[in-house]
């Protein structure tokens with residue numbers, strides 16, 4: 001569990017480490033003492049919880065008494081836990097004055113990974129999943145965000161398919177919603193941005209992609225949910241190249257058509273020579289195309 005209540009106020013384990021992943025020991029000490037005095041309670045069942053903050057695993061809150069609390073019984077991989085902390089830290093850095101929540105429960109009962117409430121602008125929600133959810137679940141979530149003017153940022157875990165030429169159906173859903181795909185490399189503290197370009201040259205389908213990796217130290221998010229970096233410039237460069245490629249292709253096709261029509265053209269001087277040949281009885285000298293034309297137009 002990443003959240004619990006301390007004297008009625010929500011606290012989150014993602015605040016226990018700095019950006020270099022060092023513990024803020026004063027805070028660890030304060031929350032451990034608070035747990036000892038029974039002041040830390042589960043935000044879902046109200047049961048007493050304690051803080052575990054060891055050197056290997058991500059810090060977490062756990063119930064003193066193992067009970068049937070859905071939140072307390074959630075099991076998550078260390079990759080997921082660390083990734084969530086990294087995204088939370090990224091939001092805190094990007095919106096120092098914003099109110100940042102981890103595991104935010106929305107009005108429709110769904111949770112998201114991190115949430116920024118912003119009274120002046122749109123709220124921003126981060127959804128971080130290592131596995132794909134179903135298409136129906138994705139659409140339900142996406143519709144809720146759009147209906148409520150919330151800006152979503154969908155984040156996936158890093159895997160081999162990130163480097164594939166074609167994006168998967170799920171990544172395509174994400175790209176259709178937010179314009180690009182985001183992958184979190186939580187092992188190396190990096191964000192990978194990718195946009196796929198699927199286009200046609202005549203009947204030939206082509207796929208290209210733009211992919212850039214950024215250290216989390218070098219990146220922030222603005223109030224429109226955009227990552228502040230050169231990714232969109234790189235995408236624009238690829239789009240320019242694609243447009244050039246399409247333009248060249250269309251030019252080549254036009255040129256071919258012009259040549260083909262020129263090839264089919266009946267030249268009056270050749271036609272005249274052909275007619276003379278025929279009149280002289282030298283029909284074997286006339287090409288089939290001119291002969292056909294002469295017969296078709298009854299020129300003899």
Ligand SMILES: [Zn+2]
Pocket residue numbers: 042043044045046047063069070071072
């Ligand atoms: Zn609980």
